[in-house]
Amino acid sequence: MAGEADNQVDTVSGVAVPRSAVATCEELVALLREECRDLPVECEPGDFLVALERNATAEQKP
Amino acid sequence: MTSAILALSLAELADAIRTGKLSSVEATEAVLTALEGRGRALNATARLWSDYALSEAARCDEERAHGRLRGPLHGVPMAHKDMFYRQGQIAGQGSRIRADFQAARTATVLTRLDQAGAIDVGRLNMVEFALGVTGHNNHTGTPRNAHDPERITGGSTSGGATAVAAGLVPATLGSDTGGSIRIPASFCGLVGIKPTYGRVSRAGAMTLSFSLDHVGPLTRTSRDAALILQAIAGHDPDDTTTSRLPVPVYTAGLERGVGGLRLFHATSGLGCEIDPVIDAAVRDAIRALAEDGASVTEGGMENIARITAIRRLVLMAECSAVHRAHVQQRHADFVPQTLARMQPGFALGAVDYLSAMRSRARALDHFCATVFSQADLVVLPTCPVQTPRIADTDTGGDARFVETANAIGQLIGLSNWLGLPAVSVPVGLDGNRMPIGLQIIGRPFAEALVLQAAAAVERVFGPFRPSGFALAGT
Numbered sequence: 001m002a003g004e005a006d007n008q009v010d011t012v013s014g015v016a017v018p019r020s021a022v023a024t025c026e027e028l029v030a031l032l033r034e035e036c037r038d039l040p041v042e043c044e045p046g047d048f049l050v051a052l053e054r055n056a057t058a059e060q061k062p
Numbered sequence: 063m064t065s066a067i068l069a070l071s072l073a074e075l076a077d078a079i080r081t082g083k084l085s086s087v088e089a090t091e092a093v094l095t096a097l098e099g100r101g102r103a104l105n106a107t108a109r110l111w112s113d114y115a116l117s118e119a120a121r122c123d124e125e126r127a128h129g130r131l132r133g134p135l136h137g138v139p140m141a142h143k144d145m146f147y148r149q150g151q152i153a154g155q156g157s158r159i160r161a162d163f164q165a166a167r168t169a170t171v172l173t174r175l176d177q178a179g180a181i182d183v184g185r186l187n188m189v190e191f192a193l194g195v196t197g198h199n200n201h202t203g204t205p206r207n208a209h210d211p212e213r214i215t216g217g218s219t220s221g222g223a224t225a226v227a228a229g230l231v232p233a234t235l236g237s238d239t240g241g242s243i244r245i246p247a248s249f250c251g252l253v254g255i256k257p258t259y260g261r262v263s264r265a266g267a268m269t270l271s272f273s274l275d276h277v278g279p280l281t282r283t284s285r286d287a288a289l290i291l292q293a294i295a296g297h298d299p300d301d302t303t304t305s306r307l308p309v310p311v312y313t314a315g316l317e318r319g320v321g322g323l324r325l326f327h328a329t330s331g332l333g334c335e336i337d338p339v340i341d342a343a344v345r346d347a348i349r350a351l352a353e354d355g356a357s358v359t360e361g362g363m364e365n366i367a368r369i370t371a372i373r374r375l376v377l378m379a380e381c382s383a384v385h386r387a388h389v390q391q392r393h394a395d396f397v398p399q400t401l402a403r404m405q406p407g408f409a410l411g412a413v414d415y416l417s418a419m420r421s422r423a424r425a426l427d428h429f430c431a432t433v434f435s436q437a438d439l440v441v442l443p444t445c446p447v448q449t450p451r452i453a454d455t456d457t458g459g460d461a462r463f464v465e466t467a468n469a470i471g472q473l474i475g476l477s478n479w480l481g482l483p484a485v486s487v488p489v490g491l492d493g494n495r496m497p498i499g500l501q502i503i504g505r506p507f508a509e510a511l512v513l514q515a516a517a518a519v520e521r522v523f524g525p526f527r528p529s530g531f532a533l534a535g536t
Binding site for chain 2: 002008009011012013015017018020021022024025026027028029031032033034035036039040043044045047048049050052053054055056057
């Protein structure tokens with residue numbers, strides 16, 4: 001159990017997690033940052049719901 | 063008689079009750095007996111509301127006798143995943159932490175099924191807090207697959223999937239944040255549809271990841287899925303993410319076939335190897351759709367690894383936020399698999415989380431522009447691996463478990479992140495006689511088209527009948 005505790009890492013959220021969990025997060029974040037590196041300034045999370053309706057086919061729109 | 067009732071599809075059962083060939087009380091008694099018997103043996107049943115259900119069934123029969131029908135599902139008994147709230151009832155969410163949680167409201171989807179005439183007979187087991195794709199749950203016992211009780215059902219709608227596959231209930235509601243409708247549908251030989259994000263209200267359903275959660279049905283046929291979706295779809299003022307786009311008649315096009323439709327068979331860039339047996343079954347199904355008049359092109363998917371990574375991050379961050387207090391105060395009450403999948407989310411910073419959310423609309427626009435400009439539907443396997451055995455995947459929350467879970471869900475997350483409608487429909491059996499699912503993905507709000515193609519697949523492979531193993535002894 002001591003080894004388990006030694007392997008815990010504090011996180012930004014205030015919850016300690018295993019070092020391997022942080023490594024997983026970092027690995028995924030690297031891919032995220034690659035995807036977002038040229039994201040336009042104008043993007044915001046709420047755009048997604050608008051995009052769903054924009055990309056519906058004509059038959060699905062009123 | 064009981065077996066004959068349980069073998070009926072949802073549409074057949076609704077028709078039998080509507081026309082008086084069968085009473086709602088008879089149907090409800092059959093379902094309750096099955097859930098109490100085989101349902102417990104399969105670890106599918108969480109709790110039953112027998113008195114309430116039978117009294118509602120009796121009222122339905124009386125109303126029918128006076129010429130009144132509540133709706134298209136009048137008197138049809140159903141049971142649902144233990145995360146759909148009914149006011150005053152327990153919704154334990156597969157957990158020890160919320161085992162006694164009493165819901166203060168009824169989920170919108172349940173209210174809508176009530177209005178359609180369905181009878182809610184109880185709750186079915188699930189993965190703890192719906193976070194997991196294998197179905198394992200140390201608290202409730204891991205539900206067993208109706209096709210082979212030694213194998214997993216898939217998750218997180220584990221009890222619901224095996225109950226429908228076994229013929230214990232005609233249909234059930236599931237939630238799909240990263241495959242929890244489609245994966246168990248695939249492993250249990252069912253039709254499971256994850257609708258477009260915003261098509262079906264999530265209000266009153268347990269939150270796992272609010273940006274990715276979707277509610278939808280698991281059924282034995284596409285027609286049954288269409289009937290349930292019809293009842294639950296549409297704008298809900300209690301869920302601000304729901305769309306005001308009109309809801310089409312989902313059963314209208316089920317017989318149209320796929321003539322003239324353009325299918326894109328995603329064969330590369332998937333980030334995983336497809337098991338050869340699954341690949342062969344999926345190719346057979348697609349060939350059959352081509353013979354039905356669809357045109358098929360094969361090609362690669364771009365960015366799927368990045369999209370899958372982003373979806374995982376957002377899922378882990380949102381469910382970590384939801385459960386932070388539980389993790390801090392009741393760490394030991396989680397099953398190890400849940401913690402293992404959640405923990406990376408605690409390490410994600412706000413800027414990266416918000417960047418992910420800001421990128422979502424662009425990703426959807428790009429996908430629709432590149433893929434749906436050339437095709438009406440995307441087709442690919444639901445799961446790239448054959449249904450594992452429970453024992454082989456019961457490895458706690460170690461790295462091997464996470465790897466297995468990620469492999470099972472590798473082809474699923476795309477449509478959660480992009481909010482696209484996607485159905486899994488059975489297309490045959492693997493070498494262990496376990497079902498294989500074909501996944502069909504459409505444009506936003508193209509549920510009708512997705513179900514139309516699923517119905518065409520069904521006509522090739524024949525109607526589903528419940529597994530013989532599970533029916534024995536009901």
